[in-house]
Amino acid sequence: MKKILIAVDGVKDSKEILSLFQNLMWAPENIILLHVEQLEGNAMMTAMLGDAEMSTLKESLKGTEYKEKLDQNADSILNYYKRELENSGVKNIRTVIREGHHSDEILKAAEEENVDLIILNCSGKTRLQRLVTGCASREVEKNAKVPVLITKGDGCGEHAQNWAGREAYAIR
Amino acid sequence: MKKILIAVDETSGSKAVLSVFHNLVRPPEEVLLLHVERLEGKSLMIDMLSDAELSTLKESLKGSEYKERLDRKAEQILNYFKKELESSGLINVRTIIREGIPADEILKVAEEQNVDLVIVGDNGKKGLLRLITGCVSKEVEKHATVPVLVGKTDASAKAFDAEPAAAVVS
Numbered sequence: 001m002k003k004i005l006i007a008v009d010g011v012k013d014s015k016e017i018l019s020l021f022q023n024l025m026w027a028p029e030n031i032i033l034l035h036v037e038q039l040e041g042n043a044m045m046t047a048m049l050g051d052a053e054m055s056t057l058k059e060s061l062k063g064t065e066y067k068e069k070l071d072q073n074a075d076s077i078l079n080y081y082k083r084e085l086e087n088s089g090v091k092n093i094r095t096v097i098r099e100g101h102h103s104d105e106i107l108k109a110a111e112e113e114n115v116d117l118i119i120l121n122c123s124g125k126t127r128l129q130r131l132v133t134g135c136a137s138r139e140v141e142k143n144a145k146v147p148v149l150i151t152k153g154d155g156c157g158e159h160a161q162n163w164a165g166r167e168a169y170a171i172r
Numbered sequence: 173m174k175k176i177l178i179a180v181d182e183t184s185g186s187k188a189v190l191s192v193f194h195n196l197v198r199p200p201e202e203v204l205l206l207h208v209e210r211l212e213g214k215s216l217m218i219d220m221l222s223d224a225e226l227s228t229l230k231e232s233l234k235g236s237e238y239k240e241r242l243d244r245k246a247e248q249i250l251n252y253f254k255k256e257l258e259s260s261g262l263i264n265v266r267t268i269i270r271e272g273i274p275a276d277e278i279l280k281v282a283e284e285q286n287v288d289l290v291i292v293g294d295n296g297k298k299g300l301l302r303l304i305t306g307c308v309s310k311e312v313e314k315h316a317t318v319p320v321l322v323g324k325t326d327a328s329a330k331a332f333d334a335e336p337a338a339a340v341v342s
Contacts, residue, residue, distance in 0.1 A: 023174075024197060024289055024319070025196055025197060025198065026196060026198055116195070117192075122313070137313070138310065138314070141294075141309065141310070141313055147188070147321060148322045148324075149320070149322075150320045150322070151319045152316065152318060152320075
């Protein structure tokens with residue numbers, strides 16, 4: 001096992017993803033780290049754009065300060081993960097930045113790169129948020145052709161609080 | 173890391189689970205194989221039952237032929253997967269049979285047994301069917317507090333068909 005795509009969103013829940021390779025999963029031969037830039041921030045807008053509109057949006061943002069900031073952000077996230085993974089002994093890490101719809105780009109990248117597994121973090125949205133803005137992890141899980149591993153960050157799952165309590169207990 | 177829950181039913185999606193498991197996951201200390209008996213077959217009814225009604229249903233089915241058949245089936249499925257896993261060198265495989273709503277029971281067992289990973293198959297339901305009858309993998313993914321690995325029918329079908337075919341040819 002061979003090629004794994006890890007979709008990273010921010011560094012907040014990185015622990016969940018990084019710890020996978022320490023004790024649960026075999027280190028793969030290749031890792032692709034993917035960050036998808038959401039051109040419209042947290043707005044719902046991009047989710048409703050068609051392909052043509054999206055490419056116009058991309059075009060118009062090219063070279064702007066906003067886009068530069070997005071790129072910087074993407075770079076720093078990807079570099080962080082790359083460093084951490086390399087520290088834990090994984091080699092052959094490639095980083096990819098894409099722009100557009102989260103779940104679409106993750107699925108496209110997975111297809112193009114012909115990966116064997118997709119790893120992504122659950123977004124930790126509440127039920128209402130999830131209903132309104134959609135949820136990348138669910139979309140990916142539903143439509144992917146390869147296995148999907150969903151990690152759980154803080155605030156994910158219904159019993160997240162119990163879980164947090166248990167961890168605290170273990171530390172004590 | 174050390175305790176993994178694998179939920180299996182008779183569908184091909186569960187076989188996906190095996191190939192995923194072999195390829196991706198380090199051998200854990202303990203594997204729990206869980207099969208959930210759906211008391212009402214594929215009907216929608218069970219999803220709408222509350223706990224009290226569900227326990228009445230369980231009660232009334234106890235000892236019936238239907239329940240016996242469910243039990244036999246459950247054992248067959250679990251034994252199949254157990255054999256498969258043991259043949260790959262795992263020693264600590266425990267089987268569990270529960271009854272009720274699959275997603276709920278999977279989550280409950282995961283919590284009770286304090287597992288580190290849940291592996292479920294994807295039943296390949298799409299669109300309307302998924303909307304109406306729900307989807308175990310989705311429910312588990314949504315509510316679990318530990319990582320969830322969803323096996324895929326397509327990917328596994330390939331892996332599974334390829335091997336025996338090649339063996340026959342040679």
